[in-house]
Amino acid sequence: MPEEFDVVIAGCGAAGLSAAVAAAEAGARVAIVERAPRDERGGQSRYTEAYLRMKSEHEVTDDFETHLAENCGGYLDPKLVEETARPVADRVAAARALSLAEPDFIQKIADEAGPTIAWLKRLGAKFDFLPTQFLTKSQPRLLPVGGGEALVEALAARAEQLNATFFYQTTATSLQVEEDGRVSGLIVRQENSGRRVLKGKVILACGGFEGNSEMLARYMGPRSVNLRPICRGAYFNRGEGIQMALDIGAATAGDFGSYHAEPIDPRATGSEPSVFIFPYGILVNKDGVRFTDEAPGTVDAYYERVTRRIYDQTDGIAYVILDAKHRDVPNYRLALRTDQPPFVGETIEALAKAIDVSAETLKRTVETYNAACVEGEFRALELDGLATKGLSPPKSNWARPIDKGPYHAYPIISANVFTFGGLKIDTDGRVLDSDGGVIPGLYAAGEITGVYYRNYTGATSVLKGLVYGRLAGTHAASRTNT
Numbered sequence: 001m002p003e004e005f006d007v008v009i010a011g012c013g014a015a016g017l018s019a020a021v022a023a024a025e026a027g028a029r030v031a032i033v034e035r036a037p038r039d040e041r042g043g044q045s046r047y048t049e050a051y052l053r054m055k056s057e058h059e060v061t062d063d064f065e066t067h068l069a070e071n072c073g074g075y076l077d078p079k080l081v082e083e084t085a086r087p088v089a090d091r092v093a094a095a096r097a098l099s100l101a102e103p104d105f106i107q108k109i110a111d112e113a114g115p116t117i118a119w120l121k122r123l124g125a126k127f128d129f130l131p132t133q134f135l136t137k138s139q140p141r142l143l144p145v146g147g148g149e150a151l152v153e154a155l156a157a158r159a160e161q162l163n164a165t166f167f168y169q170t171t172a173t174s175l176q177v178e179e180d181g182r183v184s185g186l187i188v189r190q191e192n193s194g195r196r197v198l199k200g201k202v203i204l205a206c207g208g209f210e211g212n213s214e215m216l217a218r219y220m221g222p223r224s225v226n227l228r229p230i231c232r233g234a235y236f237n238r239g240e241g242i243q244m245a246l247d248i249g250a251a252t253a254g255d256f257g258s259y260h261a262e263p264i265d266p267r268a269t270g271s272e273p274s275v276f277i278f279p280y281g282i283l284v285n286k287d288g289v290r291f292t293d294e295a296p297g298t299v300d301a302y303y304e305r306v307t308r309r310i311y312d313q314t315d316g317i318a319y320v321i322l323d324a325k326h327r328d329v330p331n332y333r334l335a336l337r338t339d340q341p342p343f344v345g346e347t348i349e350a351l352a353k354a355i356d357v358s359a360e361t362l363k364r365t366v367e368t369y370n371a372a373c374v375e376g377e378f379r380a381l382e383l384d385g386l387a388t389k390g391l392s393p394p395k396s397n398w399a400r401p402i403d404k405g406p407y408h409a410y411p412i413i414s415a416n417v418f419t420f421g422g423l424k425i426d427t428d429g430r431v432l433d434s435d436g437g438v439i440p441g442l443y444a445a446g447e448i449t450g451v452y453y454r455n456y457t458g459a460t461s462v463l464k465g466l467v468y469g470r471l472a473g474t475h476a477a478s479r480t481n482t
Helices: 014-025 064-070 078-083 103-122 147-161 213-220 222-226 232-236 240-247 299-311 324-328 348-355 359-372 461-476
Strands: 003-010 030-033 165-167 170-177 183-190 194-204 259-264 282-284 317-322 343-345 407-419 430-432 438-444
Touching (some): 014 194, 014 461, 103 461, 147 461, 194 240, 222 407, 240 438, 299 407, 348 359
């Protein structure tokens, strides 16, 4: 027999739990479906530091809306983009489900960020401007004290207090849809009790498809085998939520062929073993050749673009080559989250042997780079404009000769933090269909909702999930049929 709830949520991360608490606080009977066991609940949210692109607990950063708008669509017809400023019912048909994050969608995140942080604080979460792994940065970042795990536990505790029902080790498989198109429940599969039907409005908050190799290959191509999910929680994200919504005609948004890239050490264990030290050295591929500007700007603003160039190399791997002077950079260890030591060589040739690249080629690469370095003031923690001269590709900042042993190297690959492609929602969190209309009874929040193209606007994903989770939960708890 179906089990009756008012709101059924697939996913127990920051977005899903925000939805659950908001709905339960509004008086709804809430069910939360979580693929992981209880001690691993929270998906990727549990493992992230949860950077928030805010300049205070009340306001987003000055560039928030602009940066998101610049990276929320492809090369779209400008006339169609203009249509997105009009009410949905008044738009031409081609613009009703346009695959981009619309201005009111972005504005809603900015407007609701402060109230959402205040709401989380009332639940016991704490926030501060703590040190980050970025030694240079262009925008401030607010962090929850205790990271994403603290957010997950604070929200889950409140949901439990409000008598939400948790279904652990349970997988959402499909939507129950009535003849009139209304979503009326979620069909799930449990390890020990088989198929169950949970009746109620449905909020999909179960992430992207980082843990689904078939979907990665389908949308990103066979080279996606060189990607690694950023953390253990990402392996639970297998794309069923996206697929079940597409199966009933949901509209898409975000770039399905791309993802948020972060540089990590492939040897490392644990969550997010990032390597952000590369602006102070040079990057070489398996052939021992440089292939990109390692320091085009502050590391927080440019690491994704550099990491994508690493992904383009043979086997999706590169090495950052450093000399002993990198240890003079203040707090340089903050930029190294790997639990593995560097490869070390007293000479460049010895380092080349350690990382299995051609010693002759690497020596020539380093000598060519050193010859292009010029005299100037090295300022490690700000853009110093100390650039190479006559070198292709150039190095735009922090270009000092690599000439003091011992020499160090870290391998770097691109991690898949989250996939960009997902579902399109409105400002209440309701999933839209391919004609731009609302699918009654269906909501979405978090990384399952598509926003980004080309370049991720850093420190916005968790914030987007928290805001739209709360909005979706509140709206779904209302007694309307939509």
